[in-house]
Amino acid sequence: MAKSLEELQDLAKRIRREIVVMIGAAKSGHPGGSLSAVEMVVELYFNHMHIDPHNPKWPDRDRFILSKGHACPVLYAAMAEAGYTPIDQLNTLRKLGSIYQGHPDMRFIPSLEASTGSLGEGLSLAIGMGLAARLDGRGYRTYAMFGDGEIQEGQIWEAAMSAAFHKIDNIVALVDYNGIQLDGFVKDIMEVAPLADKWRAFGWHTLEIDGHSFPAIQQALAEAEATKGKPTCIVAHTIKGKGVSFMENNPKFHGTAPTPDEVKLALQELQ
Amino acid sequence: MPAKTKFEIKLGPATREAFGRALVELGRENRDIVVCDADLSHSTMTTYFAKEFPDRFISCGIAEANMTAIGAGLALAGKIPFVSSFSAFAMNKGFEQLRCCVAYPNVNLKVVGTHSGISIGEDGPSQMSIEEIGLACSLAGFVVIAPADEVSTKALVRAAAAHVGPVFIRTGRPKCAIVYQPGQKFEIGKAVELVEGSDVTVIASGLLVAQAILASDILDAEGISVRVIDMHTAKPLDRDAIHRAASETGAIVVAEEHLVDGGLGVRVAQVVAETAPCPMEFIGIHNTYAESGQPDELLDKYGLIARDVVSAVRKVLARKR
The missing domain is CATH 3.40.50.970 (Thiamin diphosphate (ThDP)-binding fold, Pyr/PP domains)
Structure with a gap:
């Protein structure tokens, strides 16, 4: 059943709180790129994808690959909220024995679609799944999310070329274009602009949207589904650290956990 | 065989x-x-x-x-x-x-x-x-x-x-x-003993298997009994076959068309060390890169033919007790 905008926004806020709290408890992790991806992950898991958390290996399910695996807190919170994994263990993130590993690990969470963490690999995995769906005559779709820093990896462009060549129209690449990577601003480390033009040149149907707008995300995903004969890339303009004022657009919070005081402040903002 | x-x-x-x-x-x-x-x-x-x-x-x-x-x-x-x-x-x-x-x-x-x-x-x-x-x-x-x-x-x-x-x-x-006749059974992780022998064992893989059998014939003529094992699976190793070779023949040569560093030989040596330590010799590429040439010329030049297996066997037997 489709969720209302208000329900989605409430979920997004709750997931933002969970992200901040779990990374604070872990004392390490990647808050900025988790917070920038929240609306896209929420829309996919709670509205758009055909999935069944109680039957996670259902062969016809849609698949999601978090290629930017370091942003796993957003995925863990969404999967826990959806009922895949225990919500009361989110704060064991990154601790010995936790299913919530530092990067997504299928050995600990079998309902994950891929183990990720080494950047640049998720698009190829998605292509493999897309090809398998086509060979098997199944209608499922595969969504893969990338960081804008991540797409500096050459494998992304090998994969982009091959997806268009094989006309894999059952996959969608979502680029979380927040403009910041570990060492600073993307434009200062290794410029990726003009990003949409690059994907178009590689043969992809490419859309640019506000990655924090549910209506925009919904419209883009619908357009992707209606696009036949080529894969779709959604370049989503986002704000790193979105929702927490002192994290927004702050490269420090790519890979730094908030202190206990910062967690408190963040939670006040996320009420 | x-x-x-x-x-x-x-x-x-x-x-x-x-x-x-x-x-x-x-x-x-x-x-x-x-x-x-x-x-x-x-x-x-x-x-x-x-x-x-x-x-x-x-x-x-x-x-x-x-x-x-x-x-x-x-x-x-x-x-x-x-x-x-x-x-x-x-x-x-x-x-x-x-x-x-x-x-x-x-x-x-x-x-x-x-x-x-x-x-x-x-x-x-x-x-x-x-x-x-x-x-x-x-x-x-x-x-x-x-x-x-x-x-x-x-x-x-x-x-x-x-x-x-x-x-x-x-x-x-x-x-x-051709080493095997059609119908031969293979199992992952289960080595094949191609030649029975009691004085020394040659554990080989790939092209070196045939060379090891040739070498065993040459040495047999001199009264040296060479066991030849095709270790087709480098991982998981057939530990039992290695243990038996080490304890029953007391000397092992490993032969492969690969760098000795990181190759089958060092893996076999680990098992030998863990089970029944004995002298070993290693045939392979030694810390270098090869060059252009005909395959036979290269195998000859880089020491990967029966002649080299024979000399490694002599060497390892000299060290055996």
Whole structure:
């Protein structure tokens, strides 16, 4: 059943709180790129994808690959909220024995679609799944999310070329274009602009949207589904650290956990 | 193989050719078999599969990293993918993807490298894979296979498809000596004792298996009883066969067309050290890269023929007590 905008926004806020709290408890992790991806992950898991958390290996399910695996807190919170994994263990993130590993690990969470963490690999995995769906005559779709820093990896462009060549129209690449990577601003480390033009040149149907707008995300995903004969890339303009004022657009919070005081402040903002 | 019958080199198809034929048979039996290739299908011989099953053949272009991870994605979605290229490229250019997309999540991908070793000949070191057994064995959970001839390659490709989990198979370019007769049974991780012997054991893989048998005939004529074992599976090793060889013959030579560093020999040595320590000698490439030339010239120059097995046996026997 489709969720209302208000329900989605409430979920997004709750997931933002969970992200901040779990990374604070872990004392390490990647808050900025988790917070920038929240609306896209929420829309996919709670509205758009055909999935069944109680039957996670259902062969016809849609698949999601978090290629930017370091942003796993957003995925863990969404999967826990959806009922895949225990919500009361989110704060064991990154601790010995936790299913919530530092990067997504299928050995600990079998309902994950891929183990990720080494950047640049998720698009190829998605292509493999897309090809398998086509060979098997199944209608499922595969969504893969990338960081804008991540797409500096050459494998992304090998994969982009091959997806268009094989006309894999059952996959969608979502680029979380927040403009910041570990060492600073993307434009200062290794410029990726003009990003949409690059994907178009590689043969992809490419859309640019506000990655924090549910209506925009919904419209883009619908357009992707209606696009036949080529894969779709959604370049989503986002704000790193979105929702927490002192994290927004702050490269420090790519890979730094908030202190206990910062967690408190963040939670006040996320009420 | 009876020990007292003189072994004669009769050339059969290359192991890459056997791989290509085996893939077609598998493809006929199982619709989930899918093949990916990186613009070398006429050399890796996946072209046979491509011709018969064009829908299940995925051309990946010259992009091995992408190919490897596409294979992983296919496997995650329930297919049994074989990805193939020259060993030098499949392993080195796909290594990161083999580690993170295949080994660590234990994905059911089969990787077949062709043109392994220096016996590819004229193309030279950039195409000569001499490290991939070591690299493949460093991937946790991988099965690593280096068959000796056509019959063993076909059987072990089938075994790889039936095995659930990642597998690397090493094949070669040149026609190779027939070691086995059709019908011989093979099991992953179970070595084959080809020649019985009690004074010394030669543990060999790939092209060196036939050379080891030739060497055993030469030494037999001098009254030296050489056991010859085809250790077609480098991982998991047949520890029992190694333990028996070490304790019953008390001297071991390992022979492979691979760098000694990281190769089968050092893996066997670990088991020998753990079970029944004895003198060992190692035949392989020693800390260098080869060069262009004809395969036979190169195998001769780099010390990978029966003559070299014979001298290693003499050396190891001199150290035996």
